[in-house]
Amino acid sequence: MINIDPTTAFLVSFALCYYWHALGGTLGYHRILSHKSLVVPKWLEYLIVSGGYLGLEGSPIFWVSTHRRHHRYSDQPGDPHTPRDGVWHSVIAWMWSPKTQMTSEESQKMVPDLYRDPLYKLLHCKHTHWDGFLCLFLSILFRVAIFYVFGIWALLGNILGSIVAFCGPLLVNSVCHMRQFGYETYKAGDGSRNVWFVALLSLGEGWHNNHHAFPQSARHGLKGHEIDATWITIKVLEKLGLARSIRLPKSEMTDSEELAAEKEMELSVKS
Ligand SMILES: [Zn+2]
């Protein structure tokens, strides 16, 4: 075991693990896999997505098919987690008592691109609860490794970071579709809202009304005060030459950028 001062181990582990687990959901599962808002090298995609997976976000195929369904039926019958079916349902109960079921065949039609990826296919167990059990098992193994290599304080920092990161998507699915919170900038045709405290906690995902208005945009915080930590990360990756084909709301793209992004998206979904 590596000998580290307990306070340092806890704080560094908390900060790194919160950022990595949260980014896995927002940048990995959401902006890269679900919406193809940008392209990163495959090794980096796996590294980012693994943060979400080991933060208990579950099978990427399950997550992305559920999320694409959410956009297709937003706040209508068929939406997997709308607060119109109950607040607790939208926060978390939809996971174990869903009001709409998706078969493995429907999921294959919803995310054909992910079914072609060997790793995402491997982590997927035919759209059953075994998806979740496999994710839980590997996540526990990961934390056992943290304990043996870095000690108990690093493990506690990881657990707290994971819990905070896990709360982000739960609040996006619920609070960001409730009119008691936040504000609406765009008429997106659903109940989506921009909520600042959810955005802060979830690295920018709380600018959810902007997201529903421009689902493929890599940038969710569109106004000066709408801090979007995931977007800042994307800009850093772009500067490092690690992110390309970054999609933005049409008004912010030139015609040639839009055309190039459109082509890239088609290719990545087909390949
Ligand atoms: Zn939504």
Ligand SMILES: [Zn+2]
């Ligand atoms: Zn989305």
